[in-house]
Amino acid sequence: MKCLNCLTELDTLVSWQSIGQKNSLAYCADCQPKLEIITGTICPDCGRGMPTRERCGDCQERVTKILSYNRSLYHYNDACKQLLALCKYRYHYHALTPLKQEIHQGFLQQYCQLKKVTLVPIPLSTERMEERLFNQATLIASMINRPMLPLLHKHHTDKQAHKSRKERLDTVNPFFLKEGQVLPKGPIVLIDDVYTTGTTIHHAANVLHHAGITEIYSFTLAR
Amino acid sequence: MLKKLDQSIRTLNQQIDRNIMRGHASMKSRSQQMIQLFKHHQPVLTSIRENDRRNNRPSHQSSDILLNKEPVVHEEVTQDDTYLLLDGLLVTKDRLSSLKVKGDQWNVAVNVDTFPAITQKYVFKRCERCLNEDSTLFLFFPCGKCHKTDWYCLNCLTYGRITTCQTLYHLRVPARKIKSLETGFQFTSTLTPHQQQASDRLAKAIKTGERHLLIHAVCGAGKTEMLFHGINDALKSGKRVAVATPRQDVIKELLPRFQAVFTSVQIVCQYGGSDDNSKQAWLTLCTTHQLIRYKAAFDVLIIDEVDAFPYHHDQSLIKQSKRALKGTGTFIYLSATPRQALVKKRYPTCFVPVRYHGHPLPVPEAYFTRFKNTPLPRNIKEAIIHQRENNRQLLLFVATIKQANTLLPYLQTTFKNLTIEAVHASSDERKQHIDQFRLTTIDVLVTTTILERGVTFPSVDVFVLQADHDVFDEAALVQIAGRAGRSKNDPTGSVHFYFETYTKAIRKAIKAIKQMNALGEKL
Ligand SMILES: [Zn+2]
Ligand SMILES: [Zn+2]
Ligand SMILES: [Zn+2]
Numbered sequence: 001m002k003c004l005n006c007l008t009e010l011d012t013l014v015s016w017q018s019i020g021q022k023n024s025l026a027y028c029a030d031c032q033p034k035l036e037i038i039t040g041t042i043c044p045d046c047g048r049g050m051p052t053r054e055r056c057g058d059c060q061e062r063v064t065k066i067l068s069y070n071r072s073l074y075h076y077n078d079a080c081k082q083l084l085a086l087c088k089y090r091y092h093y094h095a096l097t098p099l100k101q102e103i104h105q106g107f108l109q110q111y112c113q114l115k116k117v118t119l120v121p122i123p124l125s126t127e128r129m130e131e132r133l134f135n136q137a138t139l140i141a142s143m144i145n146r147p148m149l150p151l152l153h154k155h156h157t158d159k160q161a162h163k164s165r166k167e168r169l170d171t172v173n174p175f176f177l178k179e180g181q182v183l184p185k186g187p188i189v190l191i192d193d194v195y196t197t198g199t200t201i202h203h204a205a206n207v208l209h210h211a212g213i214t215e216i217y218s219f220t221l222a223r
Numbered sequence: 224m225l226k227k228l229d230q231s232i233r234t235l236n237q238q239i240d241r242n243i244m245r246g247h248a249s250m251k252s253r254s255q256q257m258i259q260l261f262k263h264h265q266p267v268l269t270s271i272r273e274n275d276r277r278n279n280r281p282s283h284q285s286s287d288i289l290l291n292k293e294p295v296v297h298e299e300v301t302q303d304d305t306y307l308l309l310d311g312l313l314v315t316k317d318r319l320s321s322l323k324v325k326g327d328q329w330n331v332a333v334n335v336d337t338f339p340a341i342t343q344k345y346v347f348k349r350c351e352r353c354l355n356e357d358s359t360l361f362l363f364f365p366c367g368k369c370h371k372t373d374w375y376c377l378n379c380l381t382y383g384r385i386t387t388c389q390t391l392y393h394l395r396v397p398a399r400k401i402k403s404l405e406t407g408f409q410f411t412s413t414l415t416p417h418q419q420q421a422s423d424r425l426a427k428a429i430k431t432g433e434r435h436l437l438i439h440a441v442c443g444a445g446k447t448e449m450l451f452h453g454i455n456d457a458l459k460s461g462k463r464v465a466v467a468t469p470r471q472d473v474i475k476e477l478l479p480r481f482q483a484v485f486t487s488v489q490i491v492c493q494y495g496g497s498d499d500n501s502k503q504a505w506l507t508l509c510t511t512h513q514l515i516r517y518k519a520a521f522d523v524l525i526i527d528e529v530d531a532f533p534y535h536h537d538q539s540l541i542k543q544s545k546r547a548l549k550g551t552g553t554f555i556y557l558s559a560t561p562r563q564a565l566v567k568k569r570y571p572t573c574f575v576p577v578r579y580h581g582h583p584l585p586v587p588e589a590y591f592t593r594f595k596n597t598p599l600p601r602n603i604k605e606a607i608i609h610q611r612e613n614n615r616q617l618l619l620f621v622a623t624i625k626q627a628n629t630l631l632p633y634l635q636t637t638f639k640n641l642t643i644e645a646v647h648a649s650s651d652e653r654k655q656h657i658d659q660f661r662l663t664t665i666d667v668l669v670t671t672t673i674l675e676r677g678v679t680f681p682s683v684d685v686f687v688l689q690a691d692h693d694v695f696d697e698a699a700l701v702q703i704a705g706r707a708g709r710s711k712n713d714p715t716g717s718v719h720f721y722f723e724t725y726t727k728a729i730r731k732a733i734k735a736i737k738q739m740n741a742l743g744e745k746l
Pocket of ligand 2: 043044045046047048055056057058059
């Protein structure tokens with residue numbers, strides 16, 4: 001077994017357990033991303049870590065209230081940025097695989113009260129998909145042991161990362177509902193890699209809301 | 224017009240055939256006749272050239288010989304340099320389409336071979352870009368484009384992902400004629416007899432197209448100087464040359480030296496993060512990793528410090544460098560401490576057992592030392608105090624980054640009057656400290672093996688702490704010992720190995736140095 005980042009051989013103990021879990025991928029001690037799980041008080045709307053339990057500035061500005069709330073697993077620190085860059089821009093599909101267990105647990109901790117939940121990953125545009133060949137939101141959703149339904153499609157837009165906050169808030173909704181889909185009855189949790197301004201998630205929630213879904217939450221890897 | 228051309232070709236051929244019938248059938252006379260005939264049939268020449276372009280294949284026998292003898296038509300058969308240098312590039316689809324924009328003659332000038340990026344034979348996969356065959360370095364993923372389970376290669380992910388559904392493109396640009404390069408050769412310093420001998424041997428190997436040559440020269444023999452004449456000859460005879468080394472620091476040090484010698488050659492210098500990585504040139508300096516971009520591109524490939532990490536134990540790097548060289552090309556290996564695997568191949572070898580200043584290598588002294596209780600044992604402390612009495616600076620080699628970090632504050636408090644700094648692979652001020660050490664504003668430099676080779680300080684003593692550690696293998700120890708006594712003005716220096724167990728590596732390193740000195744004495 002080799003480290004997913006630097007490819008040095010990992011000295012793993014061969015035990016009965018390790019034989020059981022075949023193909024377990026991991027990072028070496030040096031490359032292990034120093035992620036911080038969000039704990040303590042958070043913004044009730046967007047799930048950002050806050051000194052007190054009140055809405056953050058961004059969320060106070062927001063008027064529409066379609067999304068019930070967002071919850072995220074990790075602080076969006078440098079290590080987390082690097083890890084997501086490895087996955088999204090270096091196209092390393094398995095960069096997040098070592099976190100699988102933690103992501104699943106993190107989801108359950110936030111949303112175990114929801115019954116009959118359906119995961120909806122935020123889609124990629126076809127152009128981006130052809131470049132990356134996988135959708136990181138689908139990848140994260142697939143790590144959570146709940147039914148997943150890709151309900152949405154996306155028009156091609158410029159990269160969000162190159163836009164200012166103002167520009168992002170002003171953009172038109174790039175999402176639209178897939179045709180011929182039977183909408184699930186229970187609550188929906190949108191899945192994405194990172195919640196920055198929340199525009200993406202709120203756009204997606206809007207589309208689902210107009211389609212007649214009442215209970216919409218979201219879960220992202222980082223905030 | 225066409226009819227006219229056609230007719231003149233026919234008459235030409237008929238005349239030649241008639242001459243052949245008369246018995247002047249040798250190639251040379253035939254071409255000479257062609258020249259004679261072409262003088263009277265100018266339009267024919269252009270038509271032949273048109274044909275060449277269309278078929279993308281020169282009719283060497285006529286036009287090439289013609290060119291050598293007829294300066295009048297010289298400028299007519301030109302081939303764009305930009306295309307010529309694309310020869311041997313191995314690219315993905317994105318890069319190919321960006322290259323294609325370059326010119327309208329693309330389709331005529333460049334032949335493109337295509338093949339799948341990852342090939343599979345039974346269960347064995349192979350990445351055709353990095354030539355990795357290690358099955359643990361292929362990971363599967365559901366492909367969003369072809370909706371199948373694809374594999375991607377982890378080994379070369381840094382250079383952009385390679386997946387099963389991708390295609391690789393190998394560009395080939397057959398040269399119409401040999402292009403002699405104007406090198407602006409500026410190399411006046413005289414070589415020592417030993418250097419001269421090696422230099423001549425290298426030039427001969429390149430000229431006669433030998434496949435392999437190993438130059439086994441001690442640390443401080445002046446290896447780089449031995450290369451210049453051979454490279455100059457190669458460039459002048461239209462050969463494409465690459466100098467590669469596993470270490471980035473080494474290649475960065477080489478660049479200014481090459482630029483000073485080959486003043487009118489454009490040199491590209493490729494390493495991780497370099498701006499030159501998308502360029503091509505007749506003379507390429509690169510790390511061995513960067514050879515991943517090439518297939519059958521170079522006529523001469525010189526691998527400096529061939530024994531350095533990671534080249535010697537990374538099979539895919541070795542395969543990549545073999546691929547980068549043309550089938551008719553020449554491999555030159557340079558090393559002060561060739562590994563057994565290379566020595567066993569018994570390639571023709573050229574020994575240079577003497578340093579350029581003619582003095583023997585400093586022989587290391589090994590001291591038993593206990594490191595258990597303290598990062599700086601008493602005998603080393605005393606040795607440092609003693610060492611400070613002479614004018615040399617001190618390089619302190621340690622095995623790990625952690626050790627460097629614990630030792631540094633300890634040294635700084637013990638020797639308050641000295642400037643002491645530490646460098647290692649992940650230290651931010653690495654370059655700055657090395658420069659300061661070179662300017663002698665730092666007295667003692669604690670370092671990991673990153674300074675083991677390639678860098679030269681004029682006057683240093685070298686201590687190796689925990690010389691029995693795994694990172695100090697024979698080659699590393701010989702290289703480290705080779706840091707001392709590099710300058711003509713101060714050709715000696717002391718080298719101390721401090722160890723707890725007398726390892727095979729220490730014994731062999733000392734033996735190897737003594738052997739080289741004995742060889743040098745005999746000469
Ligand atoms: Zn690693
Ligand atoms: Zn908030
Ligand atoms: Zn590869």
